[in-house]
Amino acid sequence: MGNEEEYMYTKEHEWVCFEDNVAIVGIAEYAQSALGDITFVELPDVGEDVEQFERLASVESVKAASDIFAPISGKVLEINKKLDAAPELINKSCYDKGWIAKIEPSDLDEKGNLMNAEEYQQFLEGLDT
Amino acid sequence: MELIFEKSASGRKGFQLPKSDVDIQADIPAAYIRKTECLLPEVSELDVVRHFTQLSKLNFSVDGNFYPLGSCTMKYNPKFTEQAAAIKGFADLHPLLPQLDNSLVQGALEVLYHMDRLLSEITGMDDFTMQPLAGAHGELTGVMIIAAYHRLKGNKKTHIIIPDSAHGTNPASAAIAGYEIVTIPTDDKGALDFQKLKGLVNTQTAGLMLTCPDTLGLFNPDIDKITELIHAVDGLVYYDGANLNALLGRARPGDLGFDVIHVNLHKTFATPHGGGGPGAGPVGVKRKLSHLLPISRVVKNADNTYALNYNYPDSIGYVASFYGNFGVILKAYAYILMLGKEGLRNVSDHAVLNASYMMAKLKDYYQIAYDRRCMHECVFSAMRQEAQGVHAVDIAKFLIDKGMHPPTIYFPLIVKEAIMIEPTETESKESMDQFIAAMIEAAQLAEKDPKSFKQYPKTMPITRPDEVKAAKEIHCNFFAKR
Numbered sequence: 001m002g003n004e005e006e007y008m009y010t011k012e013h014e015w016v017c018f019e020d021n022v023a024i025v026g027i028a029e030y031a032q033s034a035l036g037d038i039t040f041v042e043l044p045d046v047g048e049d050v051e052q053f054e055r056l057a058s059v060e061s062v063k064a065a066s067d068i069f070a071p072i073s074g075k076v077l078e079i080n081k082k083l084d085a086a087p088e089l090i091n092k093s094c095y096d097k098g099w100i101a102k103i104e105p106s107d108l109d110e111k112g113n114l115m116n117a118e119e120y121q122q123f124l125e126g127l128d129t
Numbered sequence: 130m131e132l133i134f135e136k137s138a139s140g141r142k143g144f145q146l147p148k149s150d151v152d153i154q155a156d157i158p159a160a161y162i163r164k165t166e167c168l169l170p171e172v173s174e175l176d177v178v179r180h181f182t183q184l185s186k187l188n189f190s191v192d193g194n195f196y197p198l199g200s201c202t203m204k205y206n207p208k209f210t211e212q213a214a215a216i217k218g219f220a221d222l223h224p225l226l227p228q229l230d231n232s233l234v235q236g237a238l239e240v241l242y243h244m245d246r247l248l249s250e251i252t253g254m255d256d257f258t259m260q261p262l263a264g265a266h267g268e269l270t271g272v273m274i275i276a277a278y279h280r281l282k283g284n285k286k287t288h289i290i291i292p293d294s295a296h297g298t299n300p301a302s303a304a305i306a307g308y309e310i311v312t313i314p315t316d317d318k319g320a321l322d323f324q325k326l327k328g329l330v331n332t333q334t335a336g337l338m339l340t341c342p343d344t345l346g347l348f349n350p351d352i353d354k355i356t357e358l359i360h361a362v363d364g365l366v367y368y369d370g371a372n373l374n375a376l377l378g379r380a381r382p383g384d385l386g387f388d389v390i391h392v393n394l395h396k397t398f399a400t401p402h403g404g405g406g407p408g409a410g411p412v413g414v415k416r417k418l419s420h421l422l423p424i425s426r427v428v429k430n431a432d433n434t435y436a437l438n439y440n441y442p443d444s445i446g447y448v449a450s451f452y453g454n455f456g457v458i459l460k461a462y463a464y465i466l467m468l469g470k471e472g473l474r475n476v477s478d479h480a481v482l483n484a485s486y487m488m489a490k491l492k493d494y495y496q497i498a499y500d501r502r503c504m505h506e507c508v509f510s511a512m513r514q515e516a517q518g519v520h521a522v523d524i525a526k527f528l529i530d531k532g533m534h535p536p537t538i539y540f541p542l543i544v545k546e547a548i549m550i551e552p553t554e555t556e557s558k559e560s561m562d563q564f565i566a567a568m569i570e571a572a573q574l575a576e577k578d579p580k581s582f583k584q585y586p587k588t589m590p591i592t593r594p595d596e597v598k599a600a601k602e603i604h605c606n607f608f609a610k611r
Contacts, residue, residue: 034545037596039600039601040600062597063539064540064542087601088597
């Protein structure tokens with residue numbers, strides 16, 4: 001996958017990167033760390049239509065269960081089946097091997113609702129004050 | 130410790146049956162006769178006694194240890210209530226007896242009827258059902274009553290509003306009853322964000338589910354405005370009774386504008402809780418909803434006898450078999466009668482005083498989630514310790530070695546590294562001081578030697594289980610080692 005600097009982010013700590021007009025989605029380091037050890041990932045179905053900022057998947061950790069929201073609207077093209085057997089990939093490699101789904105975006109203008117890496121960094125700094 | 134199956138020795142037993150004087154196999158069809166040995170442990174009576182006595186020694190219980198599990202109200206269960214439940218006339222009742230002859234169960238029906246009246250008086254509601262078998266079961270019953278109310282009136286309602294600090298069972302119950310969940314955030318004072326709520330309430334709002342005081346242990350000063358706002362769109366307001374211990378004898382949910390309530394007898398009214406249970410989650414309603422309560426309901430006849438009435442055509446129907454966890458209801462009934470009005474008020478006064486004491490003593494060592502006067506529980510955050518690499522879970526494990534059950538951690542979800550302490554009214558100042566000393570020791574150790582935390586607990590049979598592995602690879606086979 002690409003460079004984290006080029007990823008885009010949501011306020012709910014999902015990331016998305018675009019490769020050949022396919023959106024690859026996962027959760028950011030902040031979310032991974034806050035959740036703690038992840039024990040289960042409920043993945044969407046391939047072919048499912050998702051809306052931006054609506055539920056895409058959910059994860060359970062030793063602390064809590066949380067929804068993962070789609071950073072962009074579109075059709076789910078592929079899911080990371082490895083997470084079924086190895087949900088800890090999200091803890092170990094949230095920006096790469098722990099990706100969750102690939103989405104065919106239906107409206108690339110929605111990128112305007114996301115933060116770039118620099119904006120997200122500022123957003124994170126604002127959270128802990 | 131060995132499983133009881135591992136203690137099994139072929140042919141060993143702890144019983145003797147008299148020789149049968151009839152041919153017992155004669156009437157059993159061949160298909161039902163077992164072809165293989167039945168897998169039961171073969172042990173002597175002493176083996177059984179030792180096994181379960183040892184198991185019970187491993188149990189961490191409120192009878193043995195301080196147990197400040199926030200949001201769970203793990204108060205001491207006074208033993209006289211066990212005596213009430215053991216009275217032969219109650220303990221030996223067959224649940225079908227009322228169907229046979231009401232005159233044989235007048236005492237039990239009277240208990241159910243009076244418990245309905247007592248809970249109504251305590252909570253400011255009009256009628257109760259005793260049937261729900263636990264808090265979450267009560268929630269589902271309550272939301273089904275809300276749904277039935279709207280259905281009968283022809284109201285088009287789609288969603289229920291729930292704060293982000295709520296127990297997870299609230300959205301689960303509302304979803305099972307067919308509603309969409311709308312989440313309302315918490316404001317910077319730790320209360321439901323009233324301005325946001327105003328924007329979310331519309332004619333489609335079926336109701337609002339609230340815990341009061343909320344799961345941060347804080348009372349919402351806007352509560353009357355909130356219930357008014359929901360009633361203005363013909364919505365109903367649900368009271369999650371998890372925190373009723375804070376209000377007993379001081380405020381009544383019915384007077385605050387709530388329409389439906391569940392009460393956790395195993396929290397507020399001192400019946401056994403947790404794995405020991407079973408629980409009971411009676412549901413109370415305002416008069417306009419009484420006709421929707423589950424059946425059966427106990428009624429008092431003109432001649433002062435009691436009967437079960439099934440004739441409520443609008444009722445949501447049966448939610449449990451028979452009449453609820455009768456033994457649990459009986460214990461709670463005994464508790465209420467023994468304490469009386471003044472006693473119940475003392476309960477909430479001391480529950481709030483004890484939590485306030487904890488908060489005052491620990492606030493210099495742990496960050497307070499929302500610095501307001503707390504009710505019956507207080508919520509800290511271990512963020513100051515987290516900066517040293519010590520998490521709430523590490524502090525919890527440390528406390529186990531001090532002989533104390535850890536407080537609730539990581540709930541409410543909106544507080545990072547949450548540590549939620551509920552001492553309850555039954556703890557003495559001395560036992561609270563021991564806990565406070567242990568918490569202060571943990572905070573100081575987090576500064577001096579944060580790495581040492583990973584070794585706790587050192588005194589338990591199991592120290593740090595691999596929680597991910599435990600969640601992913603469950604082995605529940607008693608016979609695995611046979």
